Amino acid sequence: MIIKPSNRIADVQSYYFARKLKEIAVLQDNGRKIINLGIGSPDLPPAPEVLDELQKASMEPDVNRYQSYRGLPALRQAFAEWYDRKFQVTLDPLTEVLPLIGSKEGIVHISMSFINEGDKVLIPNPGYPAYATATQLAGGIPISYDLQEKNHWLPDLIKLADQDLTNVKMMWLNYPNMPTGARATKDFFQQLISFAREHSILLCHDNPYAFILNENYLSLLSIPGAKDVALELNSLSKCFNMAGWRVGALLGAETYLNEVMKFKSNMDSGMYKGIQLAAIKALQLSDEWYIELNKTYQERRVLVWKMMDALSCTYNDQAGGLFVWGKLPKTMKSEGFVDRLLKETGVFIAPGFIFGSGGSDYIRIALCSPLKTLQNALDLIIEWKNKG
Numbered sequence: 001m002i003i004k005p006s007n008r009i010a011d012v013q014s015y016y017f018a019r020k021l022k023e024i025a026v027l028q029d030n031g032r033k034i035i036n037l038g039i040g041s042p043d044l045p046p047a048p049e050v051l052d053e054l055q056k057a058s059m060e061p062d063v064n065r066y067q068s069y070r071g072l073p074a075l076r077q078a079f080a081e082w083y084d085r086k087f088q089v090t091l092d093p094l095t096e097v098l099p100l101i102g103s104k105e106g107i108v109h110i111s112m113s114f115i116n117e118g119d120k121v122l123i124p125n126p127g128y129p130a131y132a133t134a135t136q137l138a139g140g141i142p143i144s145y146d147l148q149e150k151n152h153w154l155p156d157l158i159k160l161a162d163q164d165l166t167n168v169k170m171m172w173l174n175y176p177n178m179p180t181g182a183r184a185t186k187d188f189f190q191q192l193i194s195f196a197r198e199h200s201i202l203l204c205h206d207n208p209y210a211f212i213l214n215e216n217y218l219s220l221l222s223i224p225g226a227k228d229v230a231l232e233l234n235s236l237s238k239c240f241n242m243a244g245w246r247v248g249a250l251l252g253a254e255t256y257l258n259e260v261m262k263f264k265s266n267m268d269s270g271m272y273k274g275i276q277l278a279a280i281k282a283l284q285l286s287d288e289w290y291i292e293l294n295k296t297y298q299e300r301r302v303l304v305w306k307m308m309d310a311l312s313c314t315y316n317d318q319a320g321g322l323f324v325w326g327k328l329p330k331t332m333k334s335e336g337f338v339d340r341l342l343k344e345t346g347v348f349i350a351p352g353f354i355f356g357s358g359g360s361d362y363i364r365i366a367l368c369s370p371l372k373t374l375q376n377a378l379d380l381i382i383e384w385k386n387k388g
């Protein structure tokens with residue numbers, strides 16, 4: 001390469017799945033059958049009324065123009081009503097809801113809007129890799145905090161408070177947690193808000209799995225006073241099967257959202273109107289939608305548990321979210337294990353190390369394939385284990 005990339009980009013790793021999918025594509029080009037259970041990309045369709053609305057809207061004459069940077073007022077209203085109905089959180093749709101073109105993008109927007117060069121950001125280990133990468137891209141320093149099985153994968157706030165927190169400006173959290181499936185409690189969220197207030201840390205809670213295999217859904221913003229120190233991201237990707245549509249939202253106090261708007265309005269030019277109108281329909285779906293969706297995931301999870309059993313992994317059958325997180329038998333490390341499984345069975349699952357060192361003894365299997373595919377994968381795994 002004649003022209004060097006920026007230092008900012010040179011220091012950032014490309015996304016593990018982006019690299020692995022390339023490798024998988026080469027195997028497939030060579031005639032290899034691969035079952036990909038690595039990525040949490042919902043395979044089920046969105047609700048029929050959502051699809052109808054998109055189709056209908058796409059025929060309207062004004063849908064193809066640039067849209068407002070803040071999203072349609074009706075979409076903001078729909079997000080506010082969703083938060084009120086589901087989480088008992090009151091949000092002003094005019095000022096406290098900012099629709100986003102995907103919540104992953106929002107992680108970068110928030111980081112660029114609040115982090116100065118050298119600021120420190122607390123990142124969960126294991127955790128979603130985008131938190132650390134976005135921090136680095138913004139010039140910040142990711143400081144990982146441990147999540148451990150023995151603490152139900154919740155941060156130890158007492159230990160954190162004992163650490164030197166100078167220059168720590170932000171903290172990322174995500175419950176129901178990805179990859180572990182752990183849930184937070186209201187009590188923990190209360191302690192978290194006090195911790196953030198005491199240390200002047202902006203909490204960024206990422207909540208895309210709230211409604212997947214989780215009955216006690218919780219928003220960090222439901223804690224009194226939370227809006228002073230916390231932002232929340234949500235997404236239509238997982239709970240409405242709309243990952244490719246790229247719709248999410250940032251929820252929180254007007255003053256914080258206005259800062260993010262400054263960055264975002266220089267990054268994108270609004271969301272396609274047809275998608276916004278269809279997203280409104282999704283947000284208005286009745287409880288029946290969530291019940292049916294979770295029935296499917298429950299059935300799938302039984303087969304994934306069987307895969308974990310066949311692989312001699314232990315797991316928490318009370319965990320939520322779109323994945324099963326399993327602990328490998330002692331002496332095995334996730335990277336080598338996953339590569340060997342892919343090579344010898346054609347089944348791809350996610351190695352825990354990609355979520356940080358705290359995940360290196362674990363694997364993650366997504367619930368995003370039909371029962372038949374999961375059964376095939378299970379059969380291949382059992383056959384492989386029987387061969388020794």
Ligand SMILES: Cc1ncc(COP(=O)(O)O)c(C=O)c1O
Pocket residue numbers: 040102103104105128174178206208234235236237243247248
């Ligand atoms: C924890 C977590 N946050 C955010 C996202 C991104 O979701 P979206 O599709 O809204 O960008 C994902 C996607 O896998 C995720 O696992």
